[in-house]
Amino acid sequence: MKIDVKHTAELSRITLTPEELEKFTPQMETILESVTLLKDVNTDGVQPMKAHVKFDELREDVPQESLTQEEVLRNAKHKEAGFVKVYGKVFGDIEES
Amino acid sequence: MEYDTIIGLEIHVQTKTNSKMFCTCPTGYFQKEPNSHVCPVCMGLPGALPVPNKRAIELCMLMGLATDCTIANEIYFDRKHYFYPDLPKGYQISQYKNPICSDGSVTLPNGFEVKIERIHQEEDVAKSTHHTSTSESDYSLIDYNKSGVPLIEIVTKPCIRTAKDAKDFATQIRQIARYLNISDADMEKGQMRCEPNISIQEKGRWEEKDGKILPIGDYELNPKVEVKNIGSITAVEKAIEFEVERLTKELGEGRKPIQQTRGWNANKNITEFQRSKETADDYRYMPEPDIPVIEVSNDDIERIKSELVELPHEKITRYMNDWGISQYAAEVISASRKDASYFEKLQTLLFEKLEAKIAAQEAANWLMGTVFALEGDKEIDMNDLSLLIMKFKEGKITKGKAEEMLKDCISNNKDISDELDMFEKSASDNAGNIQDIVKQVLDNNPKAVSDYKGGKEATMGFLVGQVMQATKGASNPNDVKNILIELLK
Structure with missing residues (x-):
């Protein structure tokens, strides 16, 4: 199975070197191939296994306390005036910061 | 060369709930401290589990019911992947193949029927503000308070042909949202966002099939343009008119338009190039494994249906047919639920003394001619107003004098019935x-x-x-x- 690792990497905004591409592409293809085995299983008449919940049992619309701003920003590498700060251009590359 | 304009609209509406779509964080983020309404779920921290908000789904269904959609008996959520700082999970929880509402329609005041393809439920993303800096590289500041606020997306078929119809449709959606308390739908606050898709095609060389625009023969369709950043209803019309003119000019000069996203610039009244869309979006949709299938019974749907009220276009028809109100007056009166309800109550009061039609027409005349102009933030007592109108109808006071009295009472906080008593007394003295x-x-x-x-x-x-x-x-x-x-x- 062929896979466009470069495209996939771009969608995730990850830059791969040509060497990495060459290394990862067959690895990912192998992974996909092994998953493809599932396609051989006959699933005729088998119901999809998915949990169901009744509409009435959904969460009621009652707000509860959130984390504090300090807690929220604790994992942010860069912050400014209560905001999370990220570097990069709007529609261009957003570099990992 | 003659062209047809082909428009489809995508309208996002933030629905009015107390808590977010998939977590219990409060939704009212307007003018709040940044990142103060955030929890592990809307921050997208690993292991956090989304739990759907029942009320949000009800509001999505209500919008679907108000626009004649079919409501699904099973609700599925899907993950839509894209990588951007406003979406910390790396995907947005949305709906792909099975939206909650499908195949609806809205009839515009001119009788044109806009077909709705789907209305689906999703979650809003964070707010980012972009900054350029001389001392460091460009950066964005992100506030996750908006992340996870319930959002519905209304998608029309590409059946709209004029900028005016697109504007009227957006107006009607906003009106419905407000009437049913689904949303305040304030475009300036971002509670409602309209994104038109526009293309122009040579007359007679394309056809519409199942909501898709197809070429006839060897004709090659012109690509479509998507316009974002539209901050008002009037800008919907202006942006489309601008694009149609720009595209027509481009084709006239022998240039082939490219598929692109443009942004509306409200100061210059133009659209500006944002990015080209050479490749199709690749969102790698997959079923959301963390949310079970939600079973909706017909009883559930009936219960939500009971929240429907008479909608503006229904009121307009009734006012015109039953009471002989002009279309213009009917439209103005029914524009907001509050005004329509005031009008109907006033009509009921006058109906005690007058014939139904006359009562309605007097109520409409007084509201349109005087009350709406004067009222502002103040409420005029309905009983007093009907008393005044009846005095006028009985010939006891001229319209000019009555209006003057009304104005005086409103601006100086006087009591209309007291003033009327005094007026009648002096009238009999004069007699x-x-x-x-x-x-x-x-x-x-x-x-x-x-x-x-x-x-x-x-x-x-x-x-x-x-x-x-x-x-x-x-x-x-x-x-x-x-x-x-x-x-x-």
Whole structure:
């Protein structure tokens, strides 16, 4: 199975070197191939296994306390005036910061 | 070359819930401290579990019911992947193949039916503000308070042909959202966002099939343009008009348009290039494994249906057909639920004394002519207003005087019924010496008197006016006229 690792990497905004591409592409293809085995299983008449919940049992619309701003920003590498700060251009590359 | 304009609209509406779509964080983020309404779920921390908000889904269904959609009996959520700082999970929880509402329609005031393909439920993303800096690289500041607020997306089929219809459709969606309390739908606050898709195609060389635009023969379709960043209903119309003109010019000059996203610039009244879309979006949708299938019974749907109220377009038809109100007046009165309800209550009050049609027409005239213009933030007591209107109808007060009194009462916080009492008292005081006043007016206007006697009956109006002026409006013009006729015999 062929896979466009470069495209996939771009969608995730990850830059791969040509060497990495060459290394990862067959690895990912192998992974996909092994998953493809599932396609051989006959699933005729088998119901999809998915949990169901009744509409009435959904969460009621009652707000509860959130984390504090300090807690929220604790994992942010860069912050400014209560905001999370990220570097990069709007529609261009957003570099990992 | 003649072209057809083809427009499809995507409208996002933030629905009015207390808590977010998949977590219990509060939704009211407007002017709040950044990142103060955030939890592990809307921050997208690993292991956090989304739990759907029942009310949000009800509001999505309500919008679907108000627009004649079919409501699904099973609700599925899907993950839509893209990588951007406003979406910390790396995917947005949305709906792909099975939206909650599908195949609806809305009829515009001009009778045109806009077909709705789907209305689906999703979650809003964080707010990012972009900054350029001389001392460091460009950066964005992100506030996750908006992340996870319930959002519905209404998608029309590409069936709209004019900018005006697109604007009217957006207006109607906003009205429905407000009537049913689904959303405040304030575009300036971002509670409602319209994104038109626009293309122009050569006349007769394309067809619409199942909501898709297809070429006829060897014709090659022109690509479509998506316009974002539209901050008002009027900008919907302006942006589309601008694009149609730009695309027509481009084709006229022999240039082939490219598929692109453009942004509306409200200061310059133009659209600006944002990015080209050479490749199709690749969102790698997959079923959301963390949310079970939600089973919706017909009873559930019926229960939500009971929240429907008579919608503006239904009111307009009823006002026009049952009460003979003009289309313009019916549209103005039904524009907001509050005004429509005021009108209907006033009609009911007047109906105690007047015929239904007359009651409605008087109510409409007074609201349109005076009350809406005066009211502002103040409420006019309905009983007082109907009392005043009835005095006018009984000929006890002129319209001018009544309006003056209404204005005075509103701006100076006076009580209308007190003022009416005083007015009637002074009117009856005047009645005693009205004969004297009329005689004096006749003495002062010998020319008018001789004109009248010479057959110029129009002069009567002038004389009545003179008497009304002398009594400062505190007399009944009909009575005055009768006295005049008597004296001029």
